[in-house]
Amino acid sequence: MNDFLNFARANGIIVPDTFTPGRWIRCSTESHPRKKNGSIKLADDGLVGWCQDYAAHVEPIMWRANDGAALAAPIDRAAIARRQLERRRALIEATLGARAFYAACAPLRDSHPYLAGKGLGVAGCLGLRVDTAGWLVVPMLYNDKILSVQRISPEGEKKFHFGATTKCAYYVIERQGAAVTVLVEGFATGLTIFQAVPNCRVIVAFNAGNLVEVATRMKRHGMGVVCADNDHETEKRIGRNPGLDGARAAAAVLGVGVAYPTCAGTDWNDYVMEQMELAVAGQSFSFSRKRSVTQIQAAAFADVKLKVMREAKLMRVN
Incomplete structure (x- = not known):
């Protein structure tokens, strides 16, 4: 050992x-x-x-x-069998616990501090709930059944339900008649893409290592693209970019392109927020008519849509 x-x-x-x-x-x-x-x-x-x-x-x-x-x-074969049985029981108990926890939470009615801090509305938040501590609760599904939940605090801290598996789990931000399916790593990224690209549905995989697992099992029809996190600071430290590596591996499974942001942050929400901050700051030195925050966000969303759709391709059939 x-x-x-x-x-x-x-x-x-x-x-x-x-x-x-x-x-x-x-x-x-x-x-x-x-x-x-x-x-x-x-x-x-x-x-x-x-x-x-x-x-x-x-x-x-x-x-x-x-x-x-x-x-x-x-x-010791007998000891191994006992441990395996204990693990199966613990996993079942944790999964049932996650489902019970989700059922006890209140549906998300209005906005949430986490969403507001990310500059996001509630469009695409169907199925989200709020627990008694005020944390946002995102169901993590497989075959339309809850495997676990992700809890997100108003400040952005994230936790998965203890003991429940996250492998292969996903959350779908559905849109009727969507022409493009977008696979993303994190929930805030997924909601940003959903609100920026009007003709897309989004599948959230929750972490880079899960992107391939979800891509392998997802139904494929029409156009698709993987929107990656760009872990450039991590790449400087260790020589690898986990967000891009995971996204490229998933894109190879689907036969589609990868769109990733180039900004000080790591994901597409960071990109939008930074573009909005630059635009607002730039207006301070301009004598032209000032744009509202909504207009600035719309311009940032249009930029994201352009960059995402450039990488969209017809998905490879399962």
Whole structure:
């Protein structure tokens, strides 16, 4: 086990004090030491393991024990079966807990501080709810059934329901008669694209590593495009851009293009907000007629639409 833990540390994982083989464990990382932005898993037999820093790796990195370790490792089949059964029970309990939590939340009636802070309206927010603490609750679906929920605080902190899986989960921002399907990483990005591109429907995958999982399983018809996060600051630190890497892998599955923002921030909402700030600041030095905030946002949305539609292509059939 020590060899595996050293492997995880070498890949930027801050290994927790307690560790149980056979299940994924959320961990902090060197890139995000204050968040559980990574995970590790060691197989029950101790011969294979995986680790992933979500800011650095599009998918988990595999570790294998050497031959000597394999010969020395006793395998308790009964113990493995018990742990697997316990994990299945825990996952079912967590999934049912997420569904019960969502059912107990109040429907989103008006705007929410998180949406207002992002300059977004409620168009496309069907199915969103608000919990008793005032957090926005986004259902995470698979085959139209809730697997988990994402909670978003008014300040933008995000949490998934503890113990429930997020793999393959998505949230669809539907539009009747949509001509283009847009796959995105985060909810704010998805809502921004939905409100900027009038003829699109949006599928939110919630993280870069999940983009390929969702792309592989989604129904494909008509035009499509992947709108990526541009993790340029992460790329400077580690030499990789997780948002772009995940988006390009998903785009290869769908046979479509990738649209990504070039701005100080990382996603398309950051891009719109920055363009609006520049436009508002620019009007201070102009003698021409001043535009309203709504007009400035419309211009920023038109720019986003142009950049997104340039990358839209007919999706590859499943």
